[in-house]
Amino acid sequence: MKTLMPVDERDICMGTYSHSPVTVDGKRAVIVGGTSGIGQAIALGFAAEGADVIATSRDEAKVEETAVAVEERGVETARVTCDVSDAGSLARVRETAVEELGGVDVVVASQGAISRASVLEIADDEWEFVTDVALDGVRRVTQAFAPAMDDRGSIVNISSLAARLSMANLPAYSAAKGGVEAFTRASAKELAPDVRVNAIAPGFVITPQNADTYAEGTEKRARIDERTPLARVADREEIVGAAVYLASDAASYVTGEVVTVDGGFATSAL
Numbered sequence: 001m002k003t004l005m006p007v008d009e010r011d012i013c014m015g016t017y018s019h020s021p022v023t024v025d026g027k028r029a030v031i032v033g034g035t036s037g038i039g040q041a042i043a044l045g046f047a048a049e050g051a052d053v054i055a056t057s058r059d060e061a062k063v064e065e066t067a068v069a070v071e072e073r074g075v076e077t078a079r080v081t082c083d084v085s086d087a088g089s090l091a092r093v094r095e096t097a098v099e100e101l102g103g104v105d106v107v108v109a110s111q112g113a114i115s116r117a118s119v120l121e122i123a124d125d126e127w128e129f130v131t132d133v134a135l136d137g138v139r140r141v142t143q144a145f146a147p148a149m150d151d152r153g154s155i156v157n158i159s160s161l162a163a164r165l166s167m168a169n170l171p172a173y174s175a176a177k178g179g180v181e182a183f184t185r186a187s188a189k190e191l192a193p194d195v196r197v198n199a200i201a202p203g204f205v206i207t208p209q210n211a212d213t214y215a216e217g218t219e220k221r222a223r224i225d226e227r228t229p230l231a232r233v234a235d236r237e238e239i240v241g242a243a244v245y246l247a248s249d250a251a252s253y254v255t256g257e258v259v260t261v262d263g264g265f266a267t268s269a270l
Contacts, residue, residue, distance in 0.1 A: 020249035025050030027247065029106040030097050032084060032141050035062035037207040038158060038236050039110030045240030046247070047073040052101045056082045056093055057111070076101060084111045084137030090144035097148075104148050106247040109141040110158040119171045127172045134176035135183070142187055146195050153195040154247045157184050161203050161262055177201075181258050188256030196255040198246045203262025204233040229264030 024046050034043040034055030043055035047070045055066040060081050070077040078100040082089040097104045113133035115126040138157050146155065162170055163177035181199055188197040204224050206214050214221050214233050225231050242259045245251055260266060 020252060022245050022248050022250040023049055024106065024244055024247050027051045027105040028097065028101040028103055029053050029108065029247065030093060030104055030145065031055045031108045031110060032082065032090075032093070032137075033057055033111030033158075034108065035059060035066040037110070037112065037209055038202060038205060038239050039108065039112075040066055041236040042108055042110060042240055042243045044069055044073065045237065045244065046106075047075050047077075049244060050075065051106070052076040054078050054080065054093065054097055054101065056080055058083050084109075084140055085132055087140050087144065090140055094144050094148050103150070104145055105150070105152065106154045106156070107141060107145045107149075108156045108158070108243060108247075109138045111137050111141075112158075113176075114170070114173050116169045117171070118169055122171055130172035131176045131179070134173065135179040138180050138183055142183075142191075142197070146187075146191055149195050151194045152249065152252070154251070155187070155191075155195060155197045156243055156246050157197070157199040159184070159199045159201040159258060161201055161260070161266055163201060165266060184258065185256045192255055196246075196251070198251070198254060198256070199258045200239060200242050200246070201258050201260045201262070202234065202239050203228070203260070203265045205236050205239060206233050207236050224265070227265060227268045228262070229268055232263065234261070234263060 029046050029051045031039050031043040033039040035057040043053050047053045052075045053070050054077055058081055063079055063081050067077045067079045078096050080093050080096045082093045111133055113130045115130050157180050159180045160177040162174040163181050184197055184199040191197055224233055239261055242261050
C-alpha cells in the first residue's frame, strides 16, 4: 500500500509537491444497477474518464445498450446481467470482471427499488422487496466484491435524502436507505485499511424514469425549487463528480462518509 509522506513546506514553495488527481482513469469498475438512472450516468461518466466499466442489471437489453455506450467511449467492458437478490448472480459478475478486466478496483451499488404506501398500509411483500433490493442488495454486493479488491479498493453505495428527511409514503425506501448509510459506516470500519467504503446521498435528480414527475411547471417541481437554495433539481450527470472523487485516489483518506449532493435542500429552513 502506498505510504503517504508528510508535506514539507519547502516542497510546496519549490513546486515539487504533488497530489493524486481526481480521476478514475485506468481503474476497473463494476456498476451494479448501472443500466438506468443515476447508475447509468455514473457508468458512462467513469468510462469517459478512462475507466473500464461493467454496467449490470437484470435487463439484458439495457445491459447491451449501456455496454455499447461504454465501448463508444474507448474503454473495455463485458456484458453480464445480475440480480442483487441472488448472491450467486453477483459472484458471476465478479468472476466476469476478473476474467475480462483483470480485476475490480471500484464497485458502485446503485440498484434501486421503491414502493409508495403509508406506514400503516404497506404490505409485507412490498416492504420485503424494497429492503431486499436496496439494503440487503448492498450487503450482497459488498460480500461479493470486497474480497476480490486489492489494497486500494473503493465501494460507493448510493443512498438518498430519504435516509434522513421525512418523506411521505416512502417508509420502506427510507428505512432501506437509512440502513445503507449505517451499513456503509460499519463496513468501512471492518474493511479498512484495504477497502474504502463511502456513500452518496443524492437529492432530487431528474432521470428518464421520473422526468414527468419533476417536470417544470408541475406543483411538485415548484415546491422542490422553492426549498432548494440552488433553486432547481439536478441532472443525473451532476452526481457523477462525487462518485468519481470517492472512487479516485484523491479520496485515499476518505472512508465511512456520506456525501450529500442535493443543491442545499437538506440545509434549507423553508
